Amino acid sequence: MFRRLETGARGRVTVNVDGRPVEMEEGANLAAALLEAGFSPFRTTPASGAPREPYCMMGVCFDCLAIVDNVPNRQTCLERVRAGMTVEIQDGAAAVAKAEEEL
Amino acid sequence: MSDANCVDLAIVGSGPVGMAAAIAARRHGLKVAVVDEQPAPGGQIYRDVETADAGRGAILGADYVAGRSLAEAFRESGASYYPSATVWRLASDGLSWSAPAGGGEIAAERILVAGGAMERPFPVKGWTLPGVMTAGAAQILLKSEGVVADDAVFIGCGPLLALVACQYLNAGVRIRAILDTTPPQNRMAALPHLPRALAAPGMLAKGVGMLARIAASPVAVSRRVESVELMGEGHLAAVRWRDPQGSHEIETERAFLHQGIIPNLNMTMAAGCRHVWDERQLAFRPETDVFGRTSLAWLLSAGDGAGIAGAKTAALSGEIAAHAVAYDLERLDTPSFEAATRLPLNARRRELALRPFLDALYRPAQGMRVPEDDDVVVCRCEEVRRGEIARAVAEGCPGPNQLKSFTRAGMGPCQGRLCGHTVVETIAALTGAAPEAVGYYRSRMPVKPVTVGEIAGLSFENNLREKSHG
Incomplete structure (x- = not known):
């Protein structure tokens, strides 16, 4: 489990994470706040449905992708926590299956 | 504009x-x-x-x-x-x-x-599992948020791995173990570069200090680690490794990988x-x-x-x-340019004195860069394994760009960043060609994924300018 060494001076806001309210520090790195909240996995792969979590934390690996405010493929390691934000797991394999069904 | x-x-x-x-x-x-x-x-x-x-x-x-x-x-x-x-x-x-x-x-x-x-890719079994991240990623969590994980296993080689371990010790965070994959022969290879490295101001002392700090801590360090496997169903649960003493395994939910940048x-x-x-x-x-x-x-x-x-x-x-x-x-003008660059060029020459020593001492092991197990994932995005690359090469695939059509390696959202060097060195090892001759993925714009709307939004004026250039 990830934990925070010290509680920051920043205000706390509520973020909706997969349908449940989670308190986070406003302006915190979103991927870090999600790891701290135990959000796992962040996404599943389109190829095999394998679960993924942040790997690089610097914007190169794209394993921290999630659906943020209804927009898919957001790199959560490059986002900051804002009040009222929603975050959902990005289910890659399910999205591919759904698109195939629609075809 | x-x-x-x-x-x-x-x-x-x-x-x-x-x-x-x-x-x-x-x-x-x-x-x-x-x-x-x-x-x-x-x-x-x-x-x-x-x-x-x-x-x-x-x-x-x-x-x-x-x-x-x-x-x-x-x-x-x-x-x-x-x-x-x-x-x-x-x-x-x-x-x-x-x-x-x-x-x-x-x-x-x-x-x-x-x-x-x-960070250099670290293609070993299980490196895509949740619970596994780079040591650099762990350091970013510490730098930007003060977020840490207890009982992680640090795996790899290079100054950053030691630095992050020391920073964890400074913060009073428990480290489960450090698995050092630095090849033992590196010391001999680095030795000829040591005299020049001694001239580099302060850096060598800093490195020695970090290693001493780790040695004096209660953290278990395993050296000469030859192979690493990260294990778990859906999340990291254990690390297995081999060193000259034999095969070992410990339970952990977090592993931090690093073998240079x-x-x-x-x-x-x-x-x-x-x-x-x-x-x-x-x-x-x-x-x-x-x-x-x-x-x-x-x-x-x-x-x-x-x-x-x-x-x-x-x-x-x-x-x-x-x-x-x-x-x-x-x-x-020329004299002002020469005057402006003299000091920084000299200072840089002094800083660079340490580099050949560091590069030789922390040259990552071939086995950690070029997987031999067919099951190891090379391209994380498209989940292309080493075996598929070997098959493509056996079928006549000549290089990284053709490998994209053979296997989709390098075609996911990271655009080859996390597999490029592994693919180059794997093809080089399979064909006997030099990496220079193998070449790298041909990268194209957009350099990062963008929406079609953003590309359509390019200003008319700029498009005209591009045409007049072309």
Whole structure:
């Protein structure tokens, strides 16, 4: 489990994470706040449905992708926590299956 | 395009290179824009240095805190600064950037790519499992948020692995074990470079201090680790490794991997300047002159993105590149240019004295870079395993670009960043060709994924300019 060494001076806001309210520090790195909240996995792969979590934390690996405010493929390691934000797991394999069904 | 978006020098990245270059270029009166993906200046090395309090500074150390004065000078330099903006196109006329709230374009006479480094891929069994991240990622969590994980296993080789372990010890965070994959023969190979390294100011002592700190701690260190396997169903549960004493296994939910850093190449590759294989650093890098000029007249590259040399060297290289741009744009005459570059060139020469020693001492093991087990995932995005690459090569696939059509390796959202060097070295090992001859993925614009809307939003004026160039 990830934990925070010290509680920051920043205000706390509520973020909706997969349908449940989670308190986070406003302006915190979103991927870090999600790891701290135990959000796992962040996404599943389109190829095999394998679960993924942040790997690089610097914007190169794209394993921290999630659906943020209804927009898919957001790199959560490059986002900051804002009040009222929603975050959902990005289910890659399910999205591919759904698109195939629609075809 | 409005006047505000036309500059002499556009800089991609606000790490030590970008900040130092902006400061120096502004001193010569150049109009400068700095675009960076992160919300605050500092790059990865000085990440969130402006907001880190004294407590975090004490954990991270003096070299990190030193970035604060550079960030202050950068803020006061008068350069236009675009944070949280991802550059996805660069060309002789300028660059395009995108952000969640929209994007824009900047016309520039010269572009300096200061994209820094990324960690070398660590393709071992299970490296895609949740619970596994790079040591650099763990350090970013500590730097920017003070977020840490107890009982993690640190695996790999290189100064950063030792540094992050020391920072964890400073913070009082428990470390389960350190598995050192540094090949034992590296010591002999590094020895001839030691006399020159001793001339490098302070750095060697810092390294020795870190190793002593770890040795004096209660953390279990396993050396000469020959193979590593990360195990778990859906999440990391255990690490298994082999060393001269035999096979071992420990339970853990977190593992931090690291085996050196490599230039972040996609930007310079997509721009199309010439790149060379650096055998000492086992990586491609853009070919540059001592001032950072690439094979393209409008493009410069400096710092770790042009070859790994560390943060202090990076700031010096950024300053030198800015002087070169001022000279090339005729804002500096030859004597002033020579006077401006003399000190930073000399200082950089001193800093670089340590590099051949470090490169030899921490040269990552072949077995950790080039997987032999067919089951190991090489391309994380498209989940292409080593076996599929070997089959494609056996069927006649001649190189990384053709491998994309054979296997989809390199075609996922990371655009080959996390598999490029593994693919090059794997093909080289399978065919007996030199990495230089194998070549790298051909990167193209957009350098980062963008929406079709953003591409359609390119200004008409700029499209015309591109046509008139072509």
